[in-house]
Amino acid sequence: MRPVIGMVGAALLGLGGAGLGLGLADGTAREAVLRPEAFRHVVTHEWFWPVVAGACETAGLLGAIWLAGQCRDALGRRRALMGGRARRLARACGRDLRRETLELPGVAAAHVRLTGTRSRPRLRMTVLCAPDTRVNALRAALVEGPLERRRAELALPGLVTVLTFRFTDPPPRPRG
Amino acid sequence: MGNGPPGAPVVQAGVVMIDTLVTRRSVGTAGTTATTGRAEARELRRARRRARRGAAEEFRSSRAAVGIPTALAVTVTGGAGAVEVLSRLIGHPAGLVPVERLSAVLRQTPWGDPRALAVAGALAALGLALLAAALPGRPRVVVMDGADPSLAAGIARADLRRALVRAALEVPGVARAGVRLRGPFRRRVTVRATSRYRNPGNLAELVRIAVACRLDHLDLARPAAVGVRLRRRRD
Numbered sequence: 001m002r003p004v005i006g007m008v009g010a011a012l013l014g015l016g017g018a019g020l021g022l023g024l025a026d027g028t029a030r031e032a033v034l035r036p037e038a039f040r041h042v043v044t045h046e047w048f049w050p051v052v053a054g055a056c057e058t059a060g061l062l063g064a065i066w067l068a069g070q071c072r073d074a075l076g077r078r079r080a081l082m083g084g085r086a087r088r089l090a091r092a093c094g095r096d097l098r099r100e101t102l103e104l105p106g107v108a109a110a111h112v113r114l115t116g117t118r119s120r121p122r123l124r125m126t127v128l129c130a131p132d133t134r135v136n137a138l139r140a141a142l143v144e145g146p147l148e149r150r151r152a153e154l155a156l157p158g159l160v161t162v163l164t165f166r167f168t169d170p171p172p173r174p175r176g
Numbered sequence: 177m178g179n180g181p182p183g184a185p186v187v188q189a190g191v192v193m194i195d196t197l198v199t200r201r202s203v204g205t206a207g208t209t210a211t212t213g214r215a216e217a218r219e220l221r222r223a224r225r226r227a228r229r230g231a232a233e234e235f236r237s238s239r240a241a242v243g244i245p246t247a248l249a250v251t252v253t254g255g256a257g258a259v260e261v262l263s264r265l266i267g268h269p270a271g272l273v274p275v276e277r278l279s280a281v282l283r284q285t286p287w288g289d290p291r292a293l294a295v296a297g298a299l300a301a302l303g304l305a306l307l308a309a310a311l312p313g314r315p316r317v318v319v320m321d322g323a324d325p326s327l328a329a330g331i332a333r334a335d336l337r338r339a340l341v342r343a344a345l346e347v348p349g350v351a352r353a354g355v356r357l358r359g360p361f362r363r364r365v366t367v368r369a370t371s372r373y374r375n376p377g378n379l380a381e382l383v384r385i386a387v388a389c390r391l392d393h394l395d396l397a398r399p400a401a402v403g404v405r406l407r408r409r410r411d
Contacts, residue, residue: 009306019296029288060254136395
């Protein structure tokens, strides 16, 4: 979605920049924003207003598609947009996954949430571990153990898992 | 050869020939194995790259807070404009946009008018702000390495910094430490440490090793070079 934001930004910057340029230039600063020539141009070209209407419709339609896509994406990142049975199964798996994750060495807390749609589900996990934990080893243990079992249980071998590690936070103190 | 039974040279020649064949075949097998190994290594590199990009995409902010209002504004403006123009074309103005008043104002307002300049400036500023929002920015999560495209693993940036500070403080003689993570492409970790020793010797190197070792255990997708700036006690 960023490129579209950038494109809208560039269009606005272009319009604003052009307006500033016309306003600050000596030759055009005293001319009206809408000149009589513009009216004459519109009257003599019958295609003008239909083209403007088409452009507005296209912009409105693309904006609506973009809006719907963003809302779906934003919701899908936070909530499970899927049916009741799939959601119940996912919740049960999430509980098991959390329990098994907590049994791994160094793990202080774990949060598991299934998000996304039925066609693109996401398992979001946040694992809080001790500051000196070997995160690479913990990740390997998690992926090869509990996560693999839950994927098999849900019959989703390619279930995308978003795993964020955080560290418990006793204030660091110098030694010696 | 001469000591052997009659016909032995022939047998031995045969053995030599078979040996040669076996050797050639084994050389060929080794060559095939090497080629397969290279192909596997290439495939692994590609898988890692794919996984890294996928993980970066997962952790990247979608800028929904900027994108949704912008999309809403584009939809409303475009829709209202289309309805107004089409309704005027068929002779029944919808009246969503005060066209006559707007047209009268624009006919009387020159480009150099402060109001016109203010509107143009506001549009340009809004455009600049949107362009700035479209830039990638600094991710909150640092992506970990891996070859599994269905796993996006990362470490919270602030937590990573604290872990590295802790690693630096665990070196005896370091009184204070701060860490900066820099560079989106060529990552660099800069450790600013203060020693309580007047003559710290190789303390900077020890801090560098401790931080690099901690980073090694974290298995980041883009390995970072570690630089240490050590301040010593002066009294």
